[in-house]
Amino acid sequence: MKKYAEIYGNELLNEVIPFWEKYSLDKEYGGYFTCLTEKGEIYDTDKFIWLQARQTWLFSLLYQLVQKKESWKKIALLGADFLKKYGRDTNGDWYFSLNQQGQPLVQPYNIFSDCFAAMAFGKLNEIDPKSEYAEIAKSTFENILRRQNNPKGKYNKVYPKSRNLQNFALPMILCNLSLELEPLLGSERVSEVTDSVIDLVMNTFYDKKSGLVLENVSAQGEFVDNFEGRLLNPGHAIEAMWFIMNLGIRKNDSELVEKAEKIMFQQLDHGWDEKYGGIFYFMDIKGHPPQQLEHDQKLWWVHLETLVALAKIYAYNQNPKAAEWFKIVHDYSWNHFRDKANGGEWYGYLNRQGEVSLNLKGGKWKGCFHVPRALLEVWKTLEKTER
Amino acid sequence: MKKYAEIYGNELLNEVIPFWEKYSLDKEYGGYFTCLTEKGEIYDTDKFIWLQARQTWLFSLLYQLVQKKESWKKIALLGADFLKKYGRDTNGDWYFSLNQQGQPLVQPYNIFSDCFAAMAFGKLNEIDPKSEYAEIAKSTFENILRRQNNPKGKYNKVYPKSRNLQNFALPMILCNLSLELEPLLGSERVSEVTDSVIDLVMNTFYDKKSGLVLENVSAQGEFVDNFEGRLLNPGHAIEAMWFIMNLGIRKNDSELVEKAEKIMFQQLDHGWDEKYGGIFYFMDIKGHPPQQLEHDQKLWWVHLETLVALAKIYAYNQNPKAAEWFKIVHDYSWNHFRDKANGGEWYGYLNRQGEVSLNLKGGKWKGCFHVPRALLEVWKTLEKTER
Numbered sequence: 001m002k003k004y005a006e007i008y009g010n011e012l013l014n015e016v017i018p019f020w021e022k023y024s025l026d027k028e029y030g031g032y033f034t035c036l037t038e039k040g041e042i043y044d045t046d047k048f049i050w051l052q053a054r055q056t057w058l059f060s061l062l063y064q065l066v067q068k069k070e071s072w073k074k075i076a077l078l079g080a081d082f083l084k085k086y087g088r089d090t091n092g093d094w095y096f097s098l099n100q101q102g103q104p105l106v107q108p109y110n111i112f113s114d115c116f117a118a119m120a121f122g123k124l125n126e127i128d129p130k131s132e133y134a135e136i137a138k139s140t141f142e143n144i145l146r147r148q149n150n151p152k153g154k155y156n157k158v159y160p161k162s163r164n165l166q167n168f169a170l171p172m173i174l175c176n177l178s179l180e181l182e183p184l185l186g187s188e189r190v191s192e193v194t195d196s197v198i199d200l201v202m203n204t205f206y207d208k209k210s211g212l213v214l215e216n217v218s219a220q221g222e223f224v225d226n227f228e229g230r231l232l233n234p235g236h237a238i239e240a241m242w243f244i245m246n247l248g249i250r251k252n253d254s255e256l257v258e259k260a261e262k263i264m265f266q267q268l269d270h271g272w273d274e275k276y277g278g279i280f281y282f283m284d285i286k287g288h289p290p291q292q293l294e295h296d297q298k299l300w301w302v303h304l305e306t307l308v309a310l311a312k313i314y315a316y317n318q319n320p321k322a323a324e325w326f327k328i329v330h331d332y333s334w335n336h337f338r339d340k341a342n343g344g345e346w347y348g349y350l351n352r353q354g355e356v357s358l359n360l361k362g363g364k365w366k367g368c369f370h371v372p373r374a375l376l377e378v379w380k381t382l383e384k385t386e387r
Numbered sequence: 388m389k390k391y392a393e394i395y396g397n398e399l400l401n402e403v404i405p406f407w408e409k410y411s412l413d414k415e416y417g418g419y420f421t422c423l424t425e426k427g428e429i430y431d432t433d434k435f436i437w438l439q440a441r442q443t444w445l446f447s448l449l450y451q452l453v454q455k456k457e458s459w460k461k462i463a464l465l466g467a468d469f470l471k472k473y474g475r476d477t478n479g480d481w482y483f484s485l486n487q488q489g490q491p492l493v494q495p496y497n498i499f500s501d502c503f504a505a506m507a508f509g510k511l512n513e514i515d516p517k518s519e520y521a522e523i524a525k526s527t528f529e530n531i532l533r534r535q536n537n538p539k540g541k542y543n544k545v546y547p548k549s550r551n552l553q554n555f556a557l558p559m560i561l562c563n564l565s566l567e568l569e570p571l572l573g574s575e576r577v578s579e580v581t582d583s584v585i586d587l588v589m590n591t592f593y594d595k596k597s598g599l600v601l602e603n604v605s606a607q608g609e610f611v612d613n614f615e616g617r618l619l620n621p622g623h624a625i626e627a628m629w630f631i632m633n634l635g636i637r638k639n640d641s642e643l644v645e646k647a648e649k650i651m652f653q654q655l656d657h658g659w660d661e662k663y664g665g666i667f668y669f670m671d672i673k674g675h676p677p678q679q680l681e682h683d684q685k686l687w688w689v690h691l692e693t694l695v696a697l698a699k700i701y702a703y704n705q706n707p708k709a710a711e712w713f714k715i716v717h718d719y720s721w722n723h724f725r726d727k728a729n730g731g732e733w734y735g736y737l738n739r740q741g742e743v744s745l746n747l748k749g750g751k752w753k754g755c756f757h758v759p760r761a762l763l764e765v766w767k768t769l770e771k772t773e774r
Contacts, residue, residue, distance in 0.1 A: 043675040044613055096544070104546040157483070157542055159491040226431055227751065288430040289747040293681035293736060296744065349680060351738065357683065360676040364614065 001314050001323055004330065005382040011338075012375035017062065019344030019361065020055065020368040025075065029101050031082035034367040038342050038359050045100040049087055051367030053094075053116035056080050058368055060123040065380065073127060080124050083117060084136065092143055111151035114144050115173045122181045134184055141181055144174075145193070165216040165228055168205050168236060171197045175243040179250065194247050201240055202259060210285060211266040213237035227291045232283040234271025235302030238264055242309040245316065261313050268306060268325060276353050277332050279303060297357065298350040300366070303333045304374035311381040318385075346371050388701050388710055391717065392769040398725075399762035404449065406731030406748065407442065407755040412462065416488050418469035421754040425729050425746045432487035436474055438754030440481075440503035443467050445755055447510040452767065460514060467511050470504060471523065479530055498538035501531050502560045509568045525571055528564070532580070535561075552603040552615055555592050555623060558584045562630040566637065581634050588627055589646060597672060598653040600624035614678045619670040621658025622689030625651055629696040632703065648700050655693060655712060663740050664719050666690060684744065685737040687753070690720045691761035698768040705772075733758045 023040035024032040034051045035044035056079035063072040086102030087094050093108035094117045108114070121137035148170055150156055158164055178185065178193045185193075204221040205213050215231040218224050241264035248256035271279045278298035284290045306329050314322040336354045337346040339361075348366045349358040360366070410427035411419040421438045422431035443466035450459040473489030474481050480495035481504045495501070508524035535557055537543055545551055565572065565580045572580075591608040592600050602618040605611050628651035635643035658666045665685035671677045693716050701709040723741045724733040726748075735753045736745040747753070 037675070043673075046613055095546070099549070103549060105549050107544045107546055109544045155542055155544055157494045157496045159482070159494055162486075162490060162492050226433055286430075288424075289745040289750060291751050293684060293745070296738075297680060351683075353740075358676040358680070363676060364678050 001311070001326065001382050002385050002387050004311075004326070005379050005385075008375045008382070009379040012372055012379060013066075015343050016345050016372050016375060020372075021071070021075065024055070024362070024368060025078060026082075026100065027078075029082070030085070031079055031098075031102070032368070034362040035364070036345075036360065036362040038339060038344075038347070038361055040344065040361065043360075044363075046105065046364075047082070047098045047100065047102070048364055048367070049083070049094050049096060049098070049113040050110070050116045051362075051364075051369070052079050052083055052087070053113070053120040054367055054369040056083065056120035057116065057123045058372055060120070060127050061373075061376070063127045064123070065376065076124055076127070080120065080133070083120065084132075087113075087117060092139060093147075094140070107155070109152055109155040111144060111147055111170065112173070114140050114147075115170075115177055118144065119177055119180050122184055126183055137181060138184055141177070141185070144170075144177075148174075163224070163226075164219045165224065166200075166204075166219060166221070168201075168213065168215050168233070168240070171200045171205070172236060172240040172243065175201065175240065175247060179243075179246060191251075198244060198247060198256070201244060202256070202263075206263060207285070211263070212270060212285060213240065213263065213267065214285070225286075230284045230286055230288060231290060232271075232285055233281070234267045234279050234283065235281065235299065235305055237267045238271075238279075238302070238309050239305035241267070242305070242312050245309070245312050249316070257316060261316075261319070264309050264313065265321065265325075271302075273298075273352065277328075278336070278350070278352075278354060279306060279329075296352040298336065298352065298354060300333075300337045300346055300348040301370035303329055303337065304370050307333065308374050308377045308381070311378045315381045315385050388698070388713065388769050389772050389774050391698075391713070392766050392772075395762045395769070396766040399759055399766060400453075402730050403732050403759050403762060407759075408458070408462065411442065411749070411755060412465060413469075413487065414465075416469070417472070418466055418485075418489070419755070421749040422751070423732075423747065423749040425726060425731075425734070425748055427731065427748065430747075431750075433492065433751075434469070434485045434487065434489070435751055435754070436470070436481050436483060436485070436500040437497070437503045438749075438751075438756070439466050439470055439474070440500070440507040441754055441756040443470065443507035444503065444510045445759055447507070447514050448760075448763070450514045451510070452763065463511055463514070467507065467520070470507065471519075474500075474504060479526060480534075481527070494542070496539055496542040498531060498534055498557065499560070501527050501534075502557075502564055505531065506564055506567050509571055513570055521571055524568060528568055528572070531557075531561075531564075550611070550613075551606045552611065553587075553591075553606060553608070555588075555600065555602050555620070555627070558587045558592070559623060559627040559630065562588065562627065562634060566630075566633060578638075585631060585634060585643070588631060589643070589650075593650060594672075598650070599657060599672060600627065600650065600654065601672070612673075617671045617673055617675060618677060619658075619672055620668070621654050621666050621670065622668065622686065622692055624654045625658075625666075625689070625696050626692035628654070629692070629699050632696075632699050636703070644703060648703075648706070651696050651700065652708065652712075658689075660685075660739065664715075665723070665737070665739075665741060666693060666716075683739040685723070685739065685741060687720075687724045687733055687735040688757035690716055690724065691757050694720065695761050695764045695768070698765045702768045702772050 031047050032055050033042045056076050059072045059076040094113035095104045096106035096110045118137050118140040121133045125133040174197045178190045182190045215233045216228040241260040244260040245257050279302050281297050282290045282292045282295040310322045310326040345361040347356050351357045418434050419442050420429045443463050446459045446463040481500035482491045483493035483497045505524050505527040508520045512520040561584045565577045569577045602620045603615040628647040631647040632644050666689050668684050669677045669679045669682040697709045697713040732748040734743050738744045
């Protein structure tokens with residue numbers, strides 16, 4: 001497994017990062033372009049807050065973990081300055097999107113803007129400490145906790161008290177975000193927040209009977225037999241399991257780490273497409289037709305997060321099953337998502353058969369995040385293994 | 388072309404209608420089940436107002452046009468009674484969805500509930516005149532016109548005055564809905580409403596330069612170069628053209644009919660998938676990657692509405708191009724959407740290659756509407772042709 005470390009490090013530093021350095025910087029108005037064709041051409045100039053924040057975070061992380069390159073810090077600041085200046089409304093809630101110049105386009109209906117903004121300013125504060133950055137990260141984090149029971153606010157279309165479901169995405173992100181912000185929040189606050197989200201993820205969203213993680217449960221934490229309640233998102237569940245493993249290691253809780261490992265393999269076994277390879281995007285726990293038309297597509301982040309999870313398991317206990325699965329998912333991903341012709345960032349969207357369905361490198365939902373983060377995580381994780 | 392009349396009529400009366408009669412009726416709580424597997428099993432019991440209304444309308448229409456069968460009127464009333472009792476909030480706006488018993492689940496954020504409710508009660512009033520039905524249809528129609536500039540109301544997430552786009556769906560539906568409600572509204576009111584929507588569709592949404600119909604334009608009616616502004620939905624445009632042809636015929640305006648015919652063919656030529664056959668669901672007018680992951684799928688309604696449009700053109704002027712295209716789209720649709728193994732209602736969702744992607748007969752977005760309406764329209768339209 002150790003041999004993969006170099007492969008992933010090279011791909012990160014020689015292909016993926018140069019792509020974003022070369023094509024995504026808006027030197028005129030600040031921030032980043034994320035809507036880029038396979039050749040790096042800009043096809044849309046709108047700026048999606050969560051993607052702006054993810055790229056700011058990523059370049060801060062590179063500076064912190066890989067090399068103290070001034071150009072990387074400068075790129076992080078290009079996003080951070082734009083976000084700071086234009087990203088929030090008067091309540092401190094982060095917009096969903098802005099135009100190229102920074103004027104708001106879509107209201108703060110989506111709390112993931114806030115999650116990634118907190119993550120960005122938290123990391124930036126580690127490489128370039130400023131009370132302003134720390135303040136933005138902390139106040140945004142507290143704002144997320146305050147909004148967590150109704151993250152969509154007035155844009156929530158559910159009839160009151162009829163079927164208020166809890167969605168898995170926010171607790172899952174909080175597992176990671178709290179840990180990311182530990183230098184700012186302090187270990188006591190992090191333990192307090194993460195203990196409750198670990199419990200939620202591993203006891204409420206995790207469905208013991210099926211061995212799978214539900215994407216939505218009732219307000220009381222029960223299974224609900226409707227489209228949302230039956231929904232599975234294997235990639236989400238797998239990504240969450242490597243967050244949980246990190247938390248387990250932090251707590252020295254080997255039982256938690258092993259439970260996360262077990263659930264991760266269950267998800268992967270269940271989500272793998274035996275016919276064409278790759279992991280399905282959405283499934284219905286009862287096998288009914290899901291409402292998502294794209295249910296059987298193969299998405300880059302699902303596969304990259306799986307590689308991270310498998311690398312982490314292998315590094316933790318050298319489980320040969322992790323090595324076997326890693327090879328399978330690695331081969332699938334490098335053969336299908338990697339752009340052999342143009343290099344650079346990877347493709348994101350394949351059809352079930354594994355052919356490129358959208359030939360973009362970035363868009364409204366794909367930016368500079370999952371590919372470089374996973375390449376970095378796999379590289380740094382496997383580098384430490386013996387073989 | 389005349390030979391198709393019998394084929395379409397048979398399919399309607401011997402396959403599609405019996406499927407809905409047999410599997411969709413909720414005799415316990417009223418209304419209809421629409422989430423049905425390929426074998427007719429109910430996999431979800433939620434009730435989506437627009438689909439409840441569409442089925443009420445369809446069975447009223449069958450009673451009116453095909454045969455005065457009491458069982459069809461009874462089915463229409465099963466939906467109408469449920470809608471009347473549970474469908475609206477205190478403002479008279481129609482909810483998006485209810486549970487099986489009729490309790491509201493999702494708020495009236497979507498004006499298409501209202502459009503189809505008006506259509507249902509309008510048609511029901513023609514087969515079973517009651518002042519109550521007429522009143523519901525008329526007041527709902529006026530409510531739609533009042534809401535048309537901000538149909539999503541408080542659920543609209545666009546930042547004020549930033550980029551308020553006009554969407555094509557509502558004007559398109561109003562072309563048809565006004566005509567449907569003519570017995571209630573009177574011809575003067577219909578002319579008034581339709582003249583303004585015809586102008587909107589044919590001069591604002593229709594983009595002369597490309598010869599294509601845009602799905603979204605700016606508040607001022609201009610092309611906007613972003614995801615929404617570049618979006619094409621060939622099926623929508625084609626369906627709208629047969630609505631416009633109906634309006635042109637009503638007005639005795641042959642120029643309008645011919646313009647609609649021309650635009651229809653342009654859409655079809657542009658939307659046809661040369662590689663695998665079928666018509667794409669979404670496209671980008673500049674050829675950029677659209678944001679809809681399902682962009683290259685083949686949807687039942689797109690193809691069925693195309694068959695209706697082609698039949699109407701052929702009946703109007705016997706254009707041989709209409710006959711040629713009809714055969715091509717007919718062969719594609721009957722080979723791919725029709726369920727050869729189980730019969731009954733048709734499949735709805737194919738992947739680009741033409742394989743069934745979701746093996747449902749009905750769901751949240753597919754009910755008893757496009758298949759039977761198109762079969763009936765083609766049957767009745769081609770029946771009148773000479774050959």
